[in-house]
Amino acid sequence: MNTAPDAALRYFDAIASALEGLGVYFGDRSASPFQSHGLVAEVVSPYIGRLERSFECWQNRLGFMEKFRIQRAESGYPVFQSVLELENDRRQAEKRLAGISGPDELRAEMVDFILRHREFPADLQRSMAERLYLEQLKAGNVFSPFILPETVRVSVNPKTKRPYYLVHWGAFDGNSSLPMVYMAAVEDSSPGMVKALVSDDSRLNEDVEIGLPVGGLLNPELAHQFDDFAEKNSAYSLSPATIAGNLDKDFDHLHPKQLRRVVLGPFYTAGITENNSTVSEVLGKVRRQENAWLLTWTVQEVYSKTERPARKGLWSSQPAREEFFIDTDDLDAARMGVSAYEQHALVPHEAYQALYAAGEAQKIFDGYDVHVISGGRVITDV
Numbered sequence: 001m002n003t004a005p006d007a008a009l010r011y012f013d014a015i016a017s018a019l020e021g022l023g024v025y026f027g028d029r030s031a032s033p034f035q036s037h038g039l040v041a042e043v044v045s046p047y048i049g050r051l052e053r054s055f056e057c058w059q060n061r062l063g064f065m066e067k068f069r070i071q072r073a074e075s076g077y078p079v080f081q082s083v084l085e086l087e088n089d090r091r092q093a094e095k096r097l098a099g100i101s102g103p104d105e106l107r108a109e110m111v112d113f114i115l116r117h118r119e120f121p122a123d124l125q126r127s128m129a130e131r132l133y134l135e136q137l138k139a140g141n142v143f144s145p146f147i148l149p150e151t152v153r154v155s156v157n158p159k160t161k162r163p164y165y166l167v168h169w170g171a172f173d174g175n176s177s178l179p180m181v182y183m184a185a186v187e188d189s190s191p192g193m194v195k196a197l198v199s200d201d202s203r204l205n206e207d208v209e210i211g212l213p214v215g216g217l218l219n220p221e222l223a224h225q226f227d228d229f230a231e232k233n234s235a236y237s238l239s240p241a242t243i244a245g246n247l248d249k250d251f252d253h254l255h256p257k258q259l260r261r262v263v264l265g266p267f268y269t270a271g272i273t274e275n276n277s278t279v280s281e282v283l284g285k286v287r288r289q290e291n292a293w294l295l296t297w298t299v300q301e302v303y304s305k306t307e308r309p310a311r312k313g314l315w316s317s318q319p320a321r322e323e324f325f326i327d328t329d330d331l332d333a334a335r336m337g338v339s340a341y342e343q344h345a346l347v348p349h350e351a352y353q354a355l356y357a358a359g360e361a362q363k364i365f366d367g368y369d370v371h372v373i374s375g376g377r378v379i380t381d382v
Contacts, residue, residue, distance in 0.1 A: 007272055008068050010289055012059045014269040018295040019052045021346050021373040022264070040183070040299070043152065043168045044262055047181045050147070050170070051264070053140040057086060060136060063129025071177040072274045076267035080174040083145055086137070093138040100131045143179055145172050146231045151214040158202040162187040162194060162255070165218050167226075171234035178236055178265045184247065185258040186217075189320070193219050222251065236263070239337025240302040241324050252319040258303040269293040282358045283351055291348040296368065299342040302326070332367075343367055349374035 026041045026048065058078060062068060069079045089096075101109070106128045113121035147170035155164045168183045188194070199205045216223035229250055233243045244259040266275050270283035270292035279294060286292035305325040311318040327333035333341055345368040347355070352372045355361040372379045 008059075008062060011070065011269060011272050012055060013290050014272075014293040015055055015267060016052070017290060017348070018267060018293050018346065019048055019055070021348075021378065022295060022297075023048045023052070024373065024376065025346060025371055025378045039153070039166065040260070040262070043166075043183055044181050046141075047143065047147075047170050047179070047264070050141050050143040051179060053136075054083075054086060054142040057133060057137050057140075057142060058082065060129060060133040063133065064126040070272070072272065074275055075177040075265050076269065076273040076275055077177045077179065077265055080145070080172065080177055083143070083172045086142055087144050089134065090137045090142060090144075093134040097131065097134050097138070100127055100134075103128065103131060106131065143170065143172055145174070146234065147171070148227055149216055149230050151216070151218040152212055154197070154204065154210055154212065154218060156198050156202060156204045157187055160187060160189075161198055161202050162189050163197040163204075163218070164188075164257075167217055169230045169234070171231075173234075173236040176236040178263055180234065180236065180264065181262040182230070182234060182243075183258075183260040183262075184244075184256055186247075187255040187257060188219055188253060189255065190219055190221065190253040192221070219254075222254065225251070226254075240300050241326055241337035244302050244304075244322070244324055248322045255307060255320060255322060256304065257322070258301065261300045263298045263300070265295070265297065267293070267295050276364075278360055279355075279364060282355050282360050285358070286348075286351050286354045288350060291350040293348065294351060295346045297344050297346075299344070300336055300338045301341065302337065302339045342369065344369045344371065346371045346373060346378070348372070349379075 023045065026045050058068060069082060071077060071079050100106075106124055110121045110124045110128070113119075113124060149167050149169040151165050151167050153164075153166035156162070157164050165186050165188065166183065167186060168181065170179070170181050172179050197205050197208060210218070217226040219226075229247065233246050238246075240259050240261050243261075244256045247254065247256045247259075267273065268275055268279050268283065270280060270286060270289065274280060283292040283294065302324050304322040306323045308321045308323060310320040325339045326337060327339055333339070345365055347370065349372050352361065352370070355364060369380065
């Protein structure tokens with residue numbers, strides 16, 4: 001559904017506040033439980049930055065494009081077509097900038113137009129807005145439909161004597177219109193990588209210099225194949241257990257020990273999104289519209305409980321395979337296809353007060369860890 005200009009501005013102000021608060025949460029060691037080991041926060045934070053830059057670009061795009069569409073009834077994020085357009089514009093930014101006058105020239109033309117015609121130079125203003133949009137798009141990393149994997153940790157499992165990688169990548173799901181971050185902890189039994197990276201005492205070979213982060217999977221022979229796998233197996237409709245199982249089946253020498261998915265949404269804002277009638281009704285009573293929003297996110301995890309050893313026979317052989325744990329005692333975990341999950345909600349203090357006063361807070365936040373942002377700080381366990 002299209003957003004009117006005033007609604008669009010309110011939407012952009014709200015999502016900017018929400019993403020800023022999310023950045024504070026993941027960046028504040030005292031607020032975020034993920035900071036206890038740092039990995040999840042360290043990985044997710046740059047993706048939040050990508051989202052912030054995407055929304056800044058989309059807002060600038062309103063200066064020369066009349067319409068902007070969001071998925072009001074589901075995710076509260078822009079429709080996937082907006083993500084595709086942003087990526088297409090990013091790729092063409094340099095070429096399009098070459099066809100637009102420079103900023104100083106445009107300003108001079110605008111002044112001249114005003115003096116000669118005594119009216120606002122709307123066409124020149126749109127050209128200036130398009131230039132600013134393209135310059136920003138060219139300079140900043142945005143949240144693309146698919147963000148290539150990157151290796152950020154390397155170690156050695158002393159029990160298996162295999163290199164152990166932490167790889168992450170991002171995807172904006174086309175059907176759900178939700179941004180997601182994936183993290184996989186993978187052991188590599190490729191003979192060449194074991195020989196190169198594992199020392200005689202089952203430690204990481206100190207003679208090998210690894211400049212982290214590394215673009216793609218650290219194993220160069222499997223890097224392109226892993227990129228293809230990640231792009232084809234990042235849909236929101238696939239459960240983490242399915243993705244981990246596919247990874248295990250597709251790569252005989254890669255052994256996924258853990259897969260995490262962080263789903264950054266849905267997002268709710270008063271008078272614009274319609275993804276929850278109760279939330280929308282209560283948020284509509286918040287006095288200051290810039291505080292009338294709610295952002296939720298989910299952390300899903302599946303891990304291997306054991307590895308079935310490889311079998312070599314005269315007529316056939318079977319590579320080592322993982323057995324993943326699914327918590328069947330938890331109906332939601334079983335439905336998601338995960339070993340464990342966490343649900344989180346970030347809300348401004350004023351909006352939380354409104355939900356609490358309406359008697360809806362306990363029902364809306366049932367099963368969620370609630371984080372309230374107030375004065376630039378995040379308060380957890382309210």
